[in-house]
Amino acid sequence: MSLLTVGSVAFDAIETPFGKTDKIIGGAATYISLAASFFEKNQRIVAVVGDDFPQEMIDTLAEKGVDLEGLQIKAGEKSFFWSGKYHNDMNTRDTLITELNVLENFDPIIPASYQGTEYLMLGNLTPQIQTLVIDRLEQRPQFIAMDTMNFWMDIAMDDLKVTLSKIDLLIINDEEARQLSGVSSLVKASKIIREMGPKYLIIKKGEHGALLFHGDQIFAAPALPLEEVFDPTGAGDTFAGGFMGYIASTGDLSFDNMKRAIIAGSALASFCVEKFGTEKLLHISQEDMESRIQEFVKLANFDMVYHVK
């Protein structure tokens, strides 16, 4: 199958209790494409960077099977830049700098060769751009997933509701699910949010794993218990990329296969947080990933045979 990812390709500067970085490669679409590449070898990307973005990373994406016709490179302009500092608990962070740069006037042009893409992952961007991408695809993808964030709920809720009405799966965290639904019970929130459009909902709970809701079915996946989370940046995008890469590569939209896709995404996310930025994702092998998935099997699976005296 084929997977199209739309989102930021950018620079980050990150500070955590364990250290800080200069400008390093970041961006939702970067993490998503890298993670998805462990499963799906036929990927496309619609994004924009300035001419400050390193050719080396573009080459890396190409090597991993990402078609880059949809990556716009704006001469004389700068790539999107975000800088943030995590608090000691690693669950909250302060944004220090946001420079939109090329993202300010991003027009998501879909190359003709991308028409007919079967799976679409909309990384966190303005809901207007997300909707524009869906509308520009002449044939609706078989499955559309999206990420968003509380910022858009605050300033563009009407636009966000339009996007939500057009997608199949929303992937957000617990705090965002509570804000979007207005209720604190995640089970109740999942019903309210799915009435807005998406038939599937994944609620990410960080160190507590993730929940998948569809109809009356729920799947609860754990996160891998780690001694330290070194840098959480990109973990959510890596999870989404692993999930969608798995779904696209298998072409199987059953609930059982979505469970597997969540484990695949969780395994990749557990690597992502071990080093700064994309560093770890770029240096693990297919075997590393497969053995991490087996750790999840041991961590979460049980064989319920019980006998009462």
Added chain:
Amino acid sequence: MSLLTVGSVAFDAIETPFGKTDKIIGGAATYISLAASFFEKNQRIVAVVGDDFPQEMIDTLAEKGVDLEGLQIKAGEKSFFWSGKYHNDMNTRDTLITELNVLENFDPIIPASYQGTEYLMLGNLTPQIQTLVIDRLEQRPQFIAMDTMNFWMDIAMDDLKVTLSKIDLLIINDEEARQLSGVSSLVKASKIIREMGPKYLIIKKGEHGALLFHGDQIFAAPALPLEEVFDPTGAGDTFAGGFMGYIASTGDLSFDNMKRAIIAGSALASFCVEKFGTEKLLHISQEDMESRIQEFVKLANFDMVYHVK
């Protein structure tokens, strides 16, 4: 096998956002014994009540296979009473009243017929009493589990460390694990705590499930996602009781069987929170429990077959 539970048998008065109760039956040993009775039919109890405690509940415990020779009934005295009010998020609560009454001078007398009990569950009590019970058992039980709380860490840490050095399994919540270990990472905490004595550690995470640690193995069990938690009182004791009842009835201390026991405990705890106090536990059937366990199988299990194009 046989299971001995030591802990409070008491009255509670509870207020939650959904309503409030008068004095109702509570106490750690009550919840533990009721939950364990779904699996283990050969139970014993060491506890103390006043003569205000209803004979009806004593009869109910007896019907469920709990030998009551070790239940002391103090004429002219009153049973332990706790009253608390849960905050809107149900994760925190204020204690309104604590009347120790008969617990103030509780001497945990072990009936001769209880010697040789194979499994011991020490409900939350002063560490001194917990240690006394272990010391009074002439033959060490095959497996000793205990609960405790932050209160004893605050005022009786030295005594607590003595008890910890004598047990096999500690069952506490995440906040207690962080306080006991002095670190915030639960993986690190699990190592520090297990160096204090118990080879097994269960960390309860409320709506996020529970983690079991042993050697290098970890099992992550989810909690059942619920629309509402009506009353969390006793959920932790119910979990422990279900766990130990399962372990005692199967007599199997393998890690795989402990996974099953955690699911059994989680299933019973998910019922417990649906109504005030012990009400729900008293009205579910063996079939209700078994079907709830099957919900956990669907919720948590996955079959990892993946194929990369």
